[in-house]
Amino acid sequence: MSHPNDPSLxxxxxVDPASDxxxxxxPYGVFSTAASPTPSVGAAIGDxxxxxxxxxxxxxxxxxxxxxxxAQPSINAFMALGPEMWSRTRARISELLxxxxxxxxxxxxxxxxxxxxxxxxxxxxxxxVAGYTDFYSxxxxxxxxxxxxxxxxxxxxxxxxxxxxGYNGRASTVVVSGTKVRRPRGQLKPPSADVPSxxxxxxxxxxxxxxxxxxxxxxxxxxxxxxxxxxxxxxxVMLNDWSARDIQQWEYVPLGPFQAKAFATSISxxxxxxxxxxxxxxxxxxxxxxxxxYLKQAQPNxxxxxxxxxxxxxxxxxxxxxxxxxxxxxxxxxxxxxVHHASSGCAMxxxxxxxxxxxxxxEKDQRGSxxxxxxxxxxxxxxGGGIKRTFLEDGDSLSFxxxxxGDGYRVGFGEVEGTITPAA
Amino acid sequence: MSHPNDPSLxxxxxVDPASDxxxxxxPYGVFSTAASPTPSVGAAIGDxxxxxxxxxxxxxxxxxxxxxxxAQPSINAFMALGPEMWSRTRARISELLxxxxxxxxxxxxxxxxxxxxxxxxxxxxxxxVAGYTDFYSxxxxxxxxxxxxxxxxxxxxxxxxxxxxGYNGRASTVVVSGTKVRRPRGQLKPPSADVPSxxxxxxxxxxxxxxxxxxxxxxxxxxxxxxxxxxxxxxxVMLNDWSARDIQQWEYVPLGPFQAKAFATSISxxxxxxxxxxxxxxxxxxxxxxxxxYLKQAQPNxxxxxxxxxxxxxxxxxxxxxxxxxxxxxxxxxxxxxVHHASSGCAMxxxxxxxxxxxxxxEKDQRGSxxxxxxxxxxxxxxGGGIKRTFLEDGDSLSFxxxxxGDGYRVGFGEVEGTITPAA
Numbered sequence: 001m002s003h004p005n006d007p008s009l010x011x012x013x014x015v016d017p018a019s020d021x022x023x024x025x026x027p028y029g030v031f032s033t034a035a036s037p038t039p040s041v042g043a044a045i046g047d048x049x050x051x052x053x054x055x056x057x058x059x060x061x062x063x064x065x066x067x068x069x070x071a072q073p074s075i076n077a078f079m080a081l082g083p084e085m086w087s088r089t090r091a092r093i094s095e096l097l098x099x100x101x102x103x104x105x106x107x108x109x110x111x112x113x114x115x116x117x118x119x120x121x122x123x124x125x126x127x128x129v130a131g132y133t134d135f136y137s138x139x140x141x142x143x144x145x146x147x148x149x150x151x152x153x154x155x156x157x158x159x160x161x162x163x164x165x166g167y168n169g170r171a172s173t174v175v176v177s178g179t180k181v182r183r184p185r186g187q188l189k190p191p192s193a194d195v196p197s198x199x200x201x202x203x204x205x206x207x208x209x210x211x212x213x214x215x216x217x218x219x220x221x222x223x224x225x226x227x228x229x230x231x232x233x234x235x236x237v238m239l240n241d242w243s244a245r246d247i248q249q250w251e252y253v254p255l256g257p258f259q260a261k262a263f264a265t266s267i268s269x270x271x272x273x274x275x276x277x278x279x280x281x282x283x284x285x286x287x288x289x290x291x292x293x294y295l296k297q298a299q300p301n302x303x304x305x306x307x308x309x310x311x312x313x314x315x316x317x318x319x320x321x322x323x324x325x326x327x328x329x330x331x332x333x334x335x336x337x338x339v340h341h342a343s344s345g346c347a348m349x350x351x352x353x354x355x356x357x358x359x360x361x362x363e364k365d366q367r368g369s370x371x372x373x374x375x376x377x378x379x380x381x382x383x384g385g386g387i388k389r390t391f392l393e394d395g396d397s398l399s400f401x402x403x404x405x406g407d408g409y410r411v412g413f414g415e416v417e418g419t420i421t422p423a424a
Numbered sequence: 425m426s427h428p429n430d431p432s433l434x435x436x437x438x439v440d441p442a443s444d445x446x447x448x449x450x451p452y453g454v455f456s457t458a459a460s461p462t463p464s465v466g467a468a469i470g471d472x473x474x475x476x477x478x479x480x481x482x483x484x485x486x487x488x489x490x491x492x493x494x495a496q497p498s499i500n501a502f503m504a505l506g507p508e509m510w511s512r513t514r515a516r517i518s519e520l521l522x523x524x525x526x527x528x529x530x531x532x533x534x535x536x537x538x539x540x541x542x543x544x545x546x547x548x549x550x551x552x553v554a555g556y557t558d559f560y561s562x563x564x565x566x567x568x569x570x571x572x573x574x575x576x577x578x579x580x581x582x583x584x585x586x587x588x589x590g591y592n593g594r595a596s597t598v599v600v601s602g603t604k605v606r607r608p609r610g611q612l613k614p615p616s617a618d619v620p621s622x623x624x625x626x627x628x629x630x631x632x633x634x635x636x637x638x639x640x641x642x643x644x645x646x647x648x649x650x651x652x653x654x655x656x657x658x659x660x661v662m663l664n665d666w667s668a669r670d671i672q673q674w675e676y677v678p679l680g681p682f683q684a685k686a687f688a689t690s691i692s693x694x695x696x697x698x699x700x701x702x703x704x705x706x707x708x709x710x711x712x713x714x715x716x717x718y719l720k721q722a723q724p725n726x727x728x729x730x731x732x733x734x735x736x737x738x739x740x741x742x743x744x745x746x747x748x749x750x751x752x753x754x755x756x757x758x759x760x761x762x763v764h765h766a767s768s769g770c771a772m773x774x775x776x777x778x779x780x781x782x783x784x785x786x787e788k789d790q791r792g793s794x795x796x797x798x799x800x801x802x803x804x805x806x807x808g809g810g811i812k813r814t815f816l817e818d819g820d821s822l823s824f825x826x827x828x829x830g831d832g833y834r835v836g837f838g839e840v841e842g843t844i845t846p847a848a
Contacts, residue, residue: 131596136679157677162620163611167679168592168686172555172771173644182645184768187587187716196586198716198767220597220688221606221848247768253581255560255591256680262592262770264644292611292622343622344608344671345848346686347596424645424769 004094005279007407011097012105013115015046020270020403020412022046023097026090027235027270027413028075031121039124041070041078042116043093044270044414049116050093058110060103061092074128075271076351079215079234086215086234090275123269125176126237127213130351132174132265133341134209134241135166137332139285141360144372161289164332164340166357169241170262174353176269177416183394183423184263186247196250200423203245203377204392207358208309208368208400210327211239212334213271214352221345226297229338232348236277236334238268238307238400238416239355245371245391267353268400268416276411280304280404285331294343301333307359307402309368313387314395320383322373325359325366327402394422428518429703431831435521436529437539439470444694444827444836446470447521450514451659451694451837452499455545463548465494465502466540467517468694468838473540474517482534484527485516498552499695500775503639503658510639510658514699547693549600550661551637554775556598556689557765558633558665559590561756563709565784568796585713588756588764590781593665594686598777600693601840607818607847608687610671620674624847627669627801628816631782632733632792632824634751635663636758637695638776645769650721653762656772660701660758662692662731662824662840663779669795669815689779692824692840700835704728704828709755718767725757731783731826733792737811738819744807746797749783749790751826818846 002009004026011023021027021044031049032039042049052070055061063069063085069077078089096104104111136142139156142165146155159165175181183204189196215234218224224232241261248260284302291297305327310319332340337354358368367373370391373381377390392398397419403412426433428450435447445451445468455473456463464477476494479485487493487509493501502513520528528535560566563580566589570579583589599605607628613620639658642648648656665685672684708726715721729751734743756764761778782792791797794815797805801814816822821843827836 131594159611159613159620159674159677162613163675165675165679166682168594168682170555170592170770172773172776173769175644182769185647186768187583189583189586195713196583196716198718220599223609223848244768250583251587251589252678252680253583254676254680255589256676256678258590258592259764259768259770262765263768289619292620294622340683341686344610344668344683344687345597345606346594346683349596352596424647 004091005276007409009094010099011045012099013046013048013097017408019046020410020414022409023094024406024409025272025276025411026093027272029126029270030074030124032124033116033120033122039073041072041075045097047118049118049121051114051116054114055096060096061089063089073124075126076128080350082216083231086273087275090273123176125174126269126271127353128351129171129174129353130349132169132171132353133166134169134355134357135164135332135337136357137164137330137337138357138360139331140329140362141358141368141372144360144367148376162292163295164337166337167256169265169355173263174265174267177266179266179418180421181242181264181418182421184244184247185423186244186259187250188246189250201244201247204420205243205245205370206392206398207241207243208307208323209239209241209358210356211237211267212354213237214348214354215350217350218342218348220347223294224339224342226299226335226339229335232338233274233334235271235273237271238402238413240266240398240400240416240418241355242266266416266418268413270414272411272413277303277404279406280411282328284328284333287331295336295339297333297335301335302328302330303404304328305402305404307400310399311383311389312397313383313393315387316383316385319397319399322381323366323368325361325368327359329361330356330359392420394420396420428515429700431833433518434523435469436523437470437472437521441832443470444834444838446833447518448830448833449696449700449835450517451696453550453694454498454548456548457540457544457546463497465496465499469521471542473542473545475538475540478538479520484520485513487513497548499550500552504774506640507655510697511699514697547600549598550693550695551777552775553595553598553777554773556593556595556777557590558593558685558779558781559588559756559761560781561588561754561761562781562784563755564753564786565782565792565796568784568791572800586716587719588761590761591680593689593779597687598689598691601690603690603842604845605666605688605842606845608668608671609847610668610683611674612670613674625668625671628844629667629669629794630816630822631665631667632731632747633663633665633782634780635661635691636762636778637661638772638778639774641774642766642772644771647718648763648766650723650759650763653759656762657698657758659695659697661695662826662837664690664822664824664840664842665779666690690840690842692837694838696835696837701727701828703830704835706752708752708757711755719760719763721757721759725759726752726754727828728752729826729828731824734823735807735813736821737807737817739811740807740809743821743823746805747790747792749785749792751783753785754780754783816844818844820844
């Protein structure tokens with residue numbers, strides 16, 4: 001049997017070479033249809049969703065001693081089964097979808113039940129988010145922000161090169177792609193005002209991030225090795241960390257962002273497994289100074305993963321690309337973030353979501369937020385047709401795409417989209 | 425029928441006047457016994473736990489259309505039923521426990537099943553913590569910390585008087601009283617060091633707080649009125665926000681506390697209902713400048729609630745009181761905290777826990793943390809017998825007690841205790 005990452009594998013389900021979802025990917029998500037309105041777990045293949053609850057109930061996927069694992073509104077129960085079962089199940093799904101396996105291919109009745117056209121599927125939040133943490137691990141992003149607010153000489157805070165800086169975010173407002181995002185209200189105090197006022201955010205922004213989905217718990221009081229952290233990572237999503245810059249500016253000293261980041265965080269509906277990303281691992285940037293021993297890593301833990309951001313104003317027919325960057329630029333890796341997160345003895349849970357932090361790159365067109373793209377509002381962005389932006393306006397739609405390019409196929413994440421609606 | 429807060433009510437269960445749990449209290453918790461190891465919901469009365477799952481299964485408490493609400497490992501399912509049911513159920517429990525109601529009193533078999541001596545009960549975490557948020561709402565505490573680190577002239581940050589400053593904490597390490605707390609490790613960089621090192625925290629501290637337990641959800645994108653916020657508050661616990669001051673000092677700029685507060689947060693096992701605290705409501709400090717309209721409150725939302733902290737070193741037979749203060753000193757009330765928390769459109773969930781922030785008072789012996797008591801380590805605290813402390817040492821046990829004093833009875837919280845064990 002071939003490894004499910006084998007580039008030569010083909011499925012009997014037709015998959016366009018530009019599709020995000022070839023047989024080498026098989027990401028997990030949660031979906032429902034008009035006919036089956038109860039959400040359950042599926043895997044993406046080409047333009048279809050493979051209904052894993054159907055395959056499990058038919059005995060084609062065996063998760064014993066667990067059962068009814070896929071007839072659930074999240075993938076958490078599946079993640080809880082651990083990395084061996086993740087690997088075995090992905091291999092089994094791959095086997096069932098191979099072009100030369102007649103089992104599902106030639107069973108017309110079963111195929112009709114198990115393969116749902118993606119156009120007919122409503123995609124839901126794939127995970128029950130236990131905790132949401134957001135990091136700040138792109139050196140380019142942290143430097144850009146630092147230069148803007150503190151000048152070139154003090155751009156990076158003294159701690160930044162020694163640990164992955166992060167904060168706890170708000171899990172209750174993590175939503176799936178396509179969910180509309182209402183412009184938040186909050187306390188605003190521009191430098192020109194003597195006292196704050198309360199009203200709609202005027203500097204609404206996005207942040208291009210990846211999210212790590214934690215699939216195994218760790219015990220309170222324990223630290224993690226690199227290998228343990230690696231094994232706990234189930235997969236990745238794209239993540240938009242919507243940010244109200246003006247609310248943030250006034251509230252964040254000394255305890256960090258709170259309401260500025262609490263109103264919405266959007267993620268892609270498909271969780272791409274760590275295993276599917278293996279062929280695209282590369283070394284990250286050289287870390288200098290060398291990390292402290294607990295943060296050292298022997299394995300390369302960055303991924304060559306291209307990321308695009310498009311912005312479509314209400315008056316535009318299609319989005320205009322405003323950023324193309326790559327996950328590989330991240331200074332601190334996901335494994336280092338997780339090791340640091342648990343370093344005090346902080347227990348990790350199945351369903352924890354760790355945002356990478358805004359992913360910017362060294363070039364100007366690789367900046368992953370409007371704060372950086374418009375240089376704090378001083379350099380408006382031209383979208384064509386006379387449309388300019390410094391920050392987001394009502395009706396604007398933001399869309400991220402991300403994929404790893406293989407030889408003749410891509411392992412992709414689909415889309416994470418959100419449209420801004422007016423403040424209440 | 426008397427109101428369950430009526431001071432003249434008596435129970436057939438004997439209750440000492442110094443007990444925290446008279447019939448006027450009836451706090452909810454989760455317990456198990458050696459004979460019944462599956463945790464379920466109970467109410468405290470004197471030295472007993474009233475097994476509410478037994479009363480529900482016997483039809484003595486009717487929560488229809490919900491059922492099996494108390495045969496659960498948390499009070500979340502009960503909280504989800506809403507404030508009318510909270511009120512009706514408390515009245516029913518009060519009725520069943522009255523000295524002049526023979527129903528339970530004279531049914532020996534039922535009484536033996538329903539009343540469990542507290543000494544035989546193991547108390548568990550009473551809520552499934554959905555999200556944990558920690559505020560910073562004592563003006564005295566914020567001022568003390570500000571004076572220590574920034575001097576008298578800049579003690580309060582400019583935003584502090586305009587909103588309840590808070591940050592998202594880590595829900596996964598909220599533990600019940602009695603759980604041992606392992607000294608965390610982390611990155612430390614004292615001012616004298618050029619580079620950070622990794623090791624056990626040397627400045628381990630407690631913070632005396634109350635926690636608000638949210639019993640009803642709010643929708644993403646919506647704000648709350650004062651009345652709506654009030655209705656969402658189920659009750660209160662005592663809360664110890666363990667803090668690693670040295671880890672915090674190095675990590676917290678610019679995104680706030682992370683690992684310094686992630687290793688443990690202890691709460692009391694009994695959730696005292698908002699209704700039981702009603703007789704003890706008082707006005708908080710005058711707020712000047714006046715809060716913005718969304719934060720204005722018509723009702724008094726502070727409570728006259730006395731709080732004691734005792735510290736017992738391993739070599740001591742009993743704890744030494746190191747702080748006595750009162751919840752009434754808090755500048756921002758719990759309702760204002762909740763209104764602000766939802767102000768951006770942040771959805772609140774059943775089981776959210778909101779720490780008040782360290783409760784200090786105007787006097788020196790009313791300081792709610794060792795950071796303040798020892799003035800950042802410069803004024804060691806004398807515990808008697810030659811034992812001194814600046815910060816916590818291994819084997820130290822911290823214990824909080826809190827109660828509202830009525831006429832001849834007290835509505836109390838029991839204890840929240842934690843003992844420090846050595847770093848791994």
